[in-house]
Every structure is written in C-alpha cells, then in structure tokens.
Amino acid sequence: MSVKERSKTDLQLQLLALYLLFVGPIFALALFFYSVESERLREEVSAADLSLARAIALETDSLLRLAKEAAIAYAKLPAVIEAEPERMAEAFSAGAIARQDVNLLYRLTKDGTMLYHYPSSPGSTIGTDFSYRDYFQDAMTTGHHVFSKGRISPTTDRPVITSVMPVYKHGEFDGVVGVNLELQRLTETLVQISEKRPESEKIDIIIVDSAGQIIAHSNPDKLLTDFADDSSTVLKAVLAGEEGEFTDESEGETWLYNYTPMPTANWGVIVRHPTRLAFASLKRFQQGLLIALLIFGAGAILFWYAFSNRVFNPLAQLTRYGESVGQQISGVELIPETIEPLSERPDQIGRLARTLLRTEQSIRQRLVELTTLNKTSTVVASSLDTDQVINAILDEVRRLFNVRQCALLITDETHAELRIRASRGLSQNYVSRLELTDTTKRFPAYRAISTGQPVQVPNIELDPSFANLLPLAQAEGYQSLLVIPLIAPHVLPAALTIYRDEEHFFTEQEVNLAASFANHAAIALEHATLFSLTDAQLQQRVQFLSALNAVGYTVSQSLDIDDVLNNAMDSVFEVMPVDACWIYLQRQSEDFLRLRVQRGLPAGLAEQMEQQTIYPGQGLIWQVVESGDPLLLEDAHLYQNQWPDDPLFSYEGWQCLAAAPLLAKADITGVLGIASRTESTFSETEVELLQAIGNQIAIAVVNARLYRRSREAAVFEERNRMAREIHDTLAQGFTGILIQLQAAERLSVKNTQKALLSLREARELAQSSLQEARRSVFNLRPTVLESLTLDQAIAQQVERFKNETGLEGKFVLEGYPTALDAGTEQNLYRIAQEAMTNIKKHAQASKVEVTLAFEPKTVTLTIVDNGIGLERSRQQKQAAHATNGSDRHPARIGGLGLVGIRERVGLMGGQVYFDAPANGGTQIKVVISK
Incomplete structure (x- = not known):
C-alpha cells in the first residue's frame, strides 16, 4: 500500500503498534526478570538448605567413619580377640575418653552373649544374649563391618546406633565388637541449629538411617520413628545415594525437601522447609512488580497521547521516507514533496527532514555499492x-x-x-x-x-x-x-x-x-x-600428544625406578630427534644431584658426568633446577665460558642442547637433558614436549619412591612383630634358665645328680634361646634405615665409629645409590656394623675405610683396616681362651662375628671374601646381586 492510500486512522494504528512494540518488550522484560528472579530466589533457598544438609552430612559422616575405623581397629586388638576383660577395659577406656559421642563399647561372644562392656556401670548386661540383634546376624553372615539400626540401648537406656565389626580368631568367627554412638547428641545439635534460625525461616532437619528410621531430628519427639513408608520419593532417593530437592504436600502443608546422602553408613540428611515461609520474599517481590508495571503502563499511555501528534507522527513519516531511500523497489519511492512541510519546521524534525532531502541522492548511489560489497562479503565468509x-x-x-x-x-x-x-x-x-x-x-x-x-x-x-x-x-x-x-x-x-x-x-x-x-x-x-x-599445526599437535601419551604409558609400566628411567629414555629416543639423553636425580634429604642414567653420551664424557656431583650454583644442570624452566642452547660450545667446569661443554660435538626440570607437585626431583650433533635446533614445540616428558618422568619417580616407602613401612611393621616375638620367646627361655640355675644352686649340696640335671636343662634352654635370638636378630631391620638410605646409614655408622674409637675412618660411595629390598639393606648395614665392632675389639687398627659401590648388576660392600690381620687376631683370641680355660669355639667370639657375616651373605645369595692385603690388615668384601 502506498503512502497516498493510507488513511489517517491507519497511520495512528501503525504508530500505536510501533509504540506497543516499544512498551511490550519492557513488560516482557519485567515478566522475564520476575521469572528469573523467582527461580534465583528458589535456587538460593534450595541451595541454602542443601548446603546445610551437606554440612551436617559431612560432619555426621566423619563421625560415622571414625566409629567404623574404631570398630575395625578394636577387632584387631589382641585383647579383644583373646577376650581378656582387663586388657579390654584398658583399650575401651582410652577410646571412650577420646570420643565424647561414644557411650558404650562392648564385646559379644560368637553366640551373641555379652562378654564385657565399658563402662561397666551403672547398669550391666553381661551374660545377656543379643544374638537376635540384626547387626549381630549381619556381621556374622557378611563378615564385614555393619551399622545397626537406631534403638534404645538396654545397657545405657539411651538412644544409640552401633558400629559393629566381627572378630575372628584363628580364622573363625568369634563374636563381635561394638561401639555405641550417642544419638541424643545429634538430635540436640539439630535442635540448636533449628532454634538459631528466625521464626520465619524455621526448618525441620532429619537424619535417617538405611532402614528409613529417624536417627536424629530437630524435633526430639520424633527420634527413632519411621520417616515415611518405603514408597516415599525423598527417602528412596537419599538412600539410593542421590542428592537434590523435591516438593511434596504432607500434613496439610507444601514442603520443600533438600536431601544429601552419607556414604559411610548409607544414611541421609533431609532438610524440610514450608514453601509458604521459604518463598515469602518471592510473594512480596511479585506484588511490588505488579504495582510497578501498573504505574509504568499508565504513564506509557499518557506519554503516547502527549507526544504522538507532535513527535511520533512526523518521525513515522520521516522513517517511511528514509526506508524508501534505502530500497530500490519500484513503486515505493516517495517524492520529495512528502516531507517538505516537515522541512519548514525550525526544530530538530525540520533539520532532519532537510538533511534527508540533501542526502537522498548520495544514499541511493551508495546503496548499490554496499549491496554488492555485502554479497561479496557473504561469498568470502562462506x-x-x-x-x-x-x-x-x-x-x-x-x-x-x-x-x-x-x-x-x-x-x-x-x-x-x-x-x-x-x-x-x-x-x-x-x-x-x-x-x-x-x-x-x-x-x-x-x-x-x-x-x-x-x-x-x-x-x-x-x-x-x-x-x-x-x-x-x-x-x-x-x-x-x-x-x-x-x-x-x-x-x-x-x-x-x-x-x-x-x-x-x-x-x-x-x-x-x-x-x-x-x-x-x-x-x-x-x-x-x-x-x-592451521592444518599443519593441528597435525603437529596430534604428533605431540601421541608422543606424550606414548611416554606416559611407557613410564607407567613399572614402579621400579630403574625400569621407569630406562623406559623413559627409550621413549625419548623414539619421539624426539636426539643423539644423547641423560637424567640427573636428587635424592630426598640431599642437596645435590647425580647422573642417574644416560644414553648416547661419549664414553669419556659419561665417565666425567658419573663422577660429578652437582651442588647449588654448579653448571647448566643446577641452572635448570634453580630457574624451574626449560633451557635451550644452540651452538652449545659458545656458552662454555658461562659454565667453565661443566663436563657437558668439554665435548665440542654438540650443536644443540636442551634441558628441562623434572617437576612434580611444585617439587623438582631432577633434570632431563637431550643433545644433538646435527646443525638443526630444537623447536619450541619440541622443548615443550621435553618439559611434558620430564613432568611424566617426575611423577613416575615420585610414585616409585612412594612405592618403596610403602614397602619399607611393611618391613617396619614386620620388625615390630618380630620384637613382640622376641619378647614372647626369649623372655620365657631366660625365665626357665633362671629357674633351673636357682634349682641347681639349692641342690648342689644335697643332691649333686639333680643339680647336674638342672644345669643341663639350663644349658639346653640357653642354646635354644640363643638360636631364637639369632633368628630374630637376622630378621630385624635397624631403625636407622627407617629414616635414612643405606649409604647415609653406613656413613653415619662410620662417623659414630670415629667418634667412639678415635680411629681414622672414611666412607666412600661409588655409583648412583639405588633402592634395594629391605632385607638386603638391613643385612648390609648389619655386616658393616659387625665388621667395625670386630675391628674395634680385635684388629688393633688405626685406620678404617668402608666403601659402598653401586654397579649396574651388583652392590659391593668393602671394609678395610690396617690392623694385625685375621690370623694374628685368631691366635691371640685362642691364647686368651686357653689361659681362661674356656671351651667355646673361637669363631663365636664377639657375638655373631665372622660366622654371622657369612650367614647374612648366604641369606642374600651373595659372596664374601676375607683377605689380608699386602700392606697388612684385613679386607672384608661382600658382593650381592641386585
């Protein structure tokens, strides 16, 4: 329809429609804002309730986990296993003091009879049959830890739940040990939380067990009642381990439920909130928004009536004219006279009309150009x-x-x-x-x-x-x-x-x-x-990730540090264009680095680097450790003046060299280095890959060290077991010897034959105890090896030997120290200890040197002194014993002595050599295969 054909009424309707298009979005925005704000308020209420439920669940689950761990620990105590009331009283009392929420600890026999409980007063149920309890039947059937349902304890007459663990003796079920947790404290805590909230924000806080029973409630009257029937949506969801919210009607009220599970006992926490209180602020917001919309609507109507004739109608006329200028459609163009009356107005409307008339021609000319450019842009972009x-x-x-x-x-x-x-x-x-x-x-x-x-x-x-x-x-x-x-x-x-x-x-x-x-x-x-x-870079990134994945897979194949490093070296040569690769490592408790493994280094350079110890401030390697960033050197010989003592730069064949720190958990454990003899340089991507490989190696090294610590912890546990065994065996043997000697003393005057018999029995007991002591001593791991490595422990022993004897002592470490199994380390330490003890007692030496050498396939321990030698020492000991009339074998002088050393080497499957050097003294050399 052309402008001439439009009536005045049609123009008003069009303007009204345009105005409504302006006002309508405001109302729509207001409604949208109301919807968003309503949802936000609802989410805030729900989030607050869910956060409260999570906090309560976290704290309660922590208490349950501690109770579970306590029951498991008690089930392993010898006093509980042997069912000794006196020792159980001591163990249970310590647990009761440490845990204020525990009101009873007890032991049931395998037939469910109460054997002992702590505290034993004021009431006692000892002798009562509790085999009918569900928790007893479940523990006996499953053989695992269980939590009981809530109940009133007949012993304490208090609401409790029980953490129950079956007790096994000689592999057979022998009853259970139980830890009663006070439920009243949980309820009191929930009551306090509920009472601290304003009256308008009152909520119900409920803790339910796996059977749907209320374990704790902000209303104490509902303690130990059923939460709902088994079909309750909230109960089924929280017991299924789900977390969320739910709205339901009950007790004539609409409730907002928020719930979260407690995985340790399959319990749940439910926070219930009446919606009329939860969303009271939302209702007020709704009323305020409605009033604001009414006021705005009335004002909008007045505004439209006031300005439509003066402003809107002329603007609509100018707009239609402007649109006709921008359109090249036949039949819709307006003649200039259409807006000429408006151009006579002195205000902004008149100025706009005059401007439109002046620019009409230029706009029409540019329109064609812009349309063409737009089409071209579409082609370029598509x-x-x-x-x-x-x-x-x-x-x-x-x-x-x-x-x-x-x-x-x-x-x-x-x-x-x-x-x-x-x-x-x-x-x-x-x-x-x-x-x-x-x-x-x-x-x-x-x-x-x-x-x-x-x-x-x-x-x-x-x-x-x-x-x-x-x-x-x-x-x-x-x-x-x-x-x-x-x-x-x-x-x-x-x-x-x-x-x-x-x-x-x-x-x-x-x-x-x-x-x-x-x-x-x-x-x-x-x-x-x-x-x-971009396609080339993508292919390069795919190759990078594939290489890194290959390295990660390779170093993860073993927990042995030697295997990890060798596998890592193989992977570096596979994924990077290098001629040499090496890894320096820093051991824990040391402030220096040693070359741990290398490939491709010239023999002379490799020997120099193996003998070198990198201390702070020394060479390229420590520069990487200190900076914590990769380092790339091109034409590496040009940097020789910066690190004149670094063996890496004594070899002039390198054209490019790079090194990256082995970084794991913000700690640097070593340095990974690569070098190339070609004229090419390592790209930024290759250096990035080198750092990523270094991080993978660092993680693998940390994992290997953690694995070794776990093995050492197991040995420590075995040492404690052996200590108990020594106490139980040797103490009894020595007691028997003492009794027989006392009997022989009493009978020596009256009955010589019986006295001799007692002495023989005492001797046999002594021999048996000695054998038991040897067996136990061989199996004990020195405590010093729990905190120090083998070489550090032996070095400490040599230093102690120097201080105690005043002799000249020296410890030499050759090669890079590698982890040995616990038995080998303890035997080598004991051999060094025994050898230095013999030197102190018998060698008459003034100088001792102990060497520990780590080679690729063997470990060698050598102890050399400049004393009188083995033969003269043996002759002196035999002469001394002949003078004293002793009938003991000379080889057993000094405890385990040389026999003990041979026995320890035999246990390790190694070889021992006792030699007399040409310049005098004694050399003990022990060689063990890794």
Whole structure:
C-alpha cells in the first residue's frame, strides 16, 4: 500500500503498534526478570538448605567413619580377640575418653552373649544374649563391618546406633565388637541449629538411617520413628545415594525437601522447609512488580497521547521516507514533496527532514555499492574455495564499475614474478604474454605493491613505464587502469587491477570502492593460507600428544625406578630427534644431584658426568633446577665460558642442547637433558614436549619412591612383630634358665645328680634361646634405615665409629645409590656394623675405610683396616681362651662375628671374601646381586 492510500486512522494504528512494540518488550522484560528472579530466589533457598544438609552430612559422616575405623581397629586388638576383660577395659577406656559421642563399647561372644562392656556401670548386661540383634546376624553372615539400626540401648537406656565389626580368631568367627554412638547428641545439635534460625525461616532437619528410621531430628519427639513408608520419593532417593530437592504436600502443608546422602553408613540428611515461609520474599517481590508495571503502563499511555501528534507522527513519516531511500523497489519511492512541510519546521524534525532531502541522492548511489560489497562479503565468509571467491569478486567489480576488463595479479614463488591469477575480459594471449619481472619494476602493479598505496594511470599512452607493454595494452583495447595492492600478513604480494576503455581519472570514491574489493580478495587469500597453516599445526599437535601419551604409558609400566628411567629414555629416543639423553636425580634429604642414567653420551664424557656431583650454583644442570624452566642452547660450545667446569661443554660435538626440570607437585626431583650433533635446533614445540616428558618422568619417580616407602613401612611393621616375638620367646627361655640355675644352686649340696640335671636343662634352654635370638636378630631391620638410605646409614655408622674409637675412618660411595629390598639393606648395614665392632675389639687398627659401590648388576660392600690381620687376631683370641680355660669355639667370639657375616651373605645369595692385603690388615668384601 502506498503512502497516498493510507488513511489517517491507519497511520495512528501503525504508530500505536510501533509504540506497543516499544512498551511490550519492557513488560516482557519485567515478566522475564520476575521469572528469573523467582527461580534465583528458589535456587538460593534450595541451595541454602542443601548446603546445610551437606554440612551436617559431612560432619555426621566423619563421625560415622571414625566409629567404623574404631570398630575395625578394636577387632584387631589382641585383647579383644583373646577376650581378656582387663586388657579390654584398658583399650575401651582410652577410646571412650577420646570420643565424647561414644557411650558404650562392648564385646559379644560368637553366640551373641555379652562378654564385657565399658563402662561397666551403672547398669550391666553381661551374660545377656543379643544374638537376635540384626547387626549381630549381619556381621556374622557378611563378615564385614555393619551399622545397626537406631534403638534404645538396654545397657545405657539411651538412644544409640552401633558400629559393629566381627572378630575372628584363628580364622573363625568369634563374636563381635561394638561401639555405641550417642544419638541424643545429634538430635540436640539439630535442635540448636533449628532454634538459631528466625521464626520465619524455621526448618525441620532429619537424619535417617538405611532402614528409613529417624536417627536424629530437630524435633526430639520424633527420634527413632519411621520417616515415611518405603514408597516415599525423598527417602528412596537419599538412600539410593542421590542428592537434590523435591516438593511434596504432607500434613496439610507444601514442603520443600533438600536431601544429601552419607556414604559411610548409607544414611541421609533431609532438610524440610514450608514453601509458604521459604518463598515469602518471592510473594512480596511479585506484588511490588505488579504495582510497578501498573504505574509504568499508565504513564506509557499518557506519554503516547502527549507526544504522538507532535513527535511520533512526523518521525513515522520521516522513517517511511528514509526506508524508501534505502530500497530500490519500484513503486515505493516517495517524492520529495512528502516531507517538505516537515522541512519548514525550525526544530530538530525540520533539520532532519532537510538533511534527508540533501542526502537522498548520495544514499541511493551508495546503496548499490554496499549491496554488492555485502554479497561479496557473504561469498568470502562462506567459502574456503579461493578460486570461487576471486571469480565472484571480479564479476562484481566488472558489474559495479561498469567495466569490461579486470584482473588479479599475484606473485609466482617459482619464477619470482607477478602473474595473472584470474581475469575478466582479457584475452588468453595477453594473460600468457604478460611478464612482470625485475626489469619491469616500474610497472604500476609493482609500484602499488611496494608503496602499499593505490596507483592509477589515466592514460597509458602518456605513462613512460608502459612503453614495453603498450602494444599488448592497445591490443586489448584499454586506455586507463587502477591498481590496488592486496595487503595481508600471510599473503604473497598481489594487486587488483581495473581497466577502462577510455581515458579516465578514478575518483576518491571509486578508489575506496576498489580498495574494499581488494581487501575482500586479500581476506580470501589469507583464509586459504591460514587454513593450510592451521592444518599443519593441528597435525603437529596430534604428533605431540601421541608422543606424550606414548611416554606416559611407557613410564607407567613399572614402579621400579630403574625400569621407569630406562623406559623413559627409550621413549625419548623414539619421539624426539636426539643423539644423547641423560637424567640427573636428587635424592630426598640431599642437596645435590647425580647422573642417574644416560644414553648416547661419549664414553669419556659419561665417565666425567658419573663422577660429578652437582651442588647449588654448579653448571647448566643446577641452572635448570634453580630457574624451574626449560633451557635451550644452540651452538652449545659458545656458552662454555658461562659454565667453565661443566663436563657437558668439554665435548665440542654438540650443536644443540636442551634441558628441562623434572617437576612434580611444585617439587623438582631432577633434570632431563637431550643433545644433538646435527646443525638443526630444537623447536619450541619440541622443548615443550621435553618439559611434558620430564613432568611424566617426575611423577613416575615420585610414585616409585612412594612405592618403596610403602614397602619399607611393611618391613617396619614386620620388625615390630618380630620384637613382640622376641619378647614372647626369649623372655620365657631366660625365665626357665633362671629357674633351673636357682634349682641347681639349692641342690648342689644335697643332691649333686639333680643339680647336674638342672644345669643341663639350663644349658639346653640357653642354646635354644640363643638360636631364637639369632633368628630374630637376622630378621630385624635397624631403625636407622627407617629414616635414612643405606649409604647415609653406613656413613653415619662410620662417623659414630670415629667418634667412639678415635680411629681414622672414611666412607666412600661409588655409583648412583639405588633402592634395594629391605632385607638386603638391613643385612648390609648389619655386616658393616659387625665388621667395625670386630675391628674395634680385635684388629688393633688405626685406620678404617668402608666403601659402598653401586654397579649396574651388583652392590659391593668393602671394609678395610690396617690392623694385625685375621690370623694374628685368631691366635691371640685362642691364647686368651686357653689361659681362661674356656671351651667355646673361637669363631663365636664377639657375638655373631665372622660366622654371622657369612650367614647374612648366604641369606642374600651373595659372596664374601676375607683377605689380608699386602700392606697388612684385613679386607672384608661382600658382593650381592641386585
């Protein structure tokens, strides 16, 4: 419908519709805001209740977990297993004191009879049969820990639940041990939480057990009652381990439930909130919003009536006129007289009308150009086919500029010259014969590319730079041209050229329009280039992740640190172009690094690095540790002056070297290094991969060390067991010896035969106890090995030997110390200890040297002194015993002695050598296979 045909009424309805389109979104926004705010308030209420439920569940679950751990621990106590009331009283009393929520600890026999409970007063149920209890039956049947249902304890007459653990004796069920938890304290806590809230925010807090029974409630009257029937949605959800919220009606009230589970006992916490209280603020907000909308609506109506005739109607008229200017549809254009009455107004409406009239023509001219550019932009953005985009651009250029010929020139990398990539209206002869080489640098296309500015030639016959190309140009029939350079970071030098058949000077508007098309062409070429680069980078990233995954899989195949490091070295050589690789490690409690493993290093350099100890501030390796960042050196020999003492730079074959810290949990455990003899350098991606591999190795090393600690902890547990065994066996043996000796003393005067019999029995007991002592001593791990490594422990022993004897002592460590099994470490430590004890007692030496050598397949312990030697020592001991009349074997002098050393070496499957060096003294050499 045209403007002339529209009636006044229709115009008012249209304006009203436009106005309603303005007011309507405000109301819609208000309703949307109400919806969002309502949901937010609901979520806040629910989140607050759920947070409270989580906090209560976390605290209660912690108490249950401690009760479970206590029951499991009590079930393993010898006093509980042996059912000794006196010892159980001591153990139970300590537990009751430590846990205020525990009101009873007890032991039931295998038939369910109360054997003992603590405290034993005021009431006692000892002797009562509790085999009918569900928890007793469950513990006996499953053999696992269980929690009972809530009940009133007959012993304490208090509401309790019980943490129950079956007791096994000699592999057979022998009853249970129970820990009663006071439920009244939980209820009192929930009551306090509920009472602290305002009256308008009152809630019910409920804790239910796995059977749906209320274990604790903010209303004490509901303690130990059923929460609901088994079909309750909330109960079923929380006992299924789910967390969430639910709305339901009960007791004539709509309730908001929030619930969360407690996994230790399969309990749940439920927070119940009446919706009339929970959403009271939401209702007030709803009322306030309604009032605000009513006020705003009334004001909007008044505003529309006041300004429609003065402002809205003229604006609508100007808007329609402006739309007609922007549309090139036949039959909708308005003649200028339509808004001329408005242009006579002195206010802003009049000024706007006059401006529209002045700019109408320019707008219509630009509209066609912008539409064309928009179509071109759509083609550029929707396709990665460069040829398709360029052809579309050339078609639009020819149509918009109303020209016959145009072309896109781009540099050919092979021939280093500009060539026509695509063209319109140019003959094949022109395209093939056009050669723009270094000899034609003055050609307009080269000038535009070199300056980055458009270049135009209004008449080619008057331009000297066109002399060589003039015959070709005249054959094509063009007389003038415009060249626009294509500027993009990743695009080769290129230019867009527009040809005209007549002499023509391109206006600034035409140049700008051509530049827009050139920019579109540059974007298309840039997209194609970046797409190829992105694809290459993606392939590189895939290779990076594949390599890192391979390394991670390799180092995770073993918990032995030697296997981990060797596997890591293999992986580095597989995924990176290197000629050598090495790993330095820093042991715990040491402030220096040693070379742990290497591949590809020259023999001489490897020997130098193995003998080197890296202390703070020394060389390239410590530089990496100190900075915590990877380090890349090209032409590494140039950096020799920076670290003159570093063996790495004594070898001049390296062309590139990189090192990365082994980082795990913010701690640096060592350094991973690689080197190449080629002239290539390591890329940034390869250095990043090296750091990632280093992190994988660091994690594997930490895991291996943790595994070793766990094994040492197991040995420590065995040592404690052996200590108890010594107490139980040797103490009894020595008691028997004492009794027999006392009997022999009494009978020595009256009955000689019986006295001799008692002495024989005492001797036999002594021999038996001695054998038992030897067996136990061999199996004990020295406590010093619990906190120190083997080499540190032996070094400490040598230092103690020097201080105690005043002799000259020296400890030498060769090779990188590796972890040995606990038995081997304790035997080597005891051998060194026994050897130094013998030296102190018998060798008459002034100097001792102890060497611990770690080799790839063996460990060697050597103790050398400059004393009198084994033979003279043995002769002196035999002479001393002959003088004393002793009948003991000389080899047993000094405790275990040399016999003990042989026995320990035999247990390890190793070899021991006792030699006399040429310069005197004694050498004990022990060789053990790893």
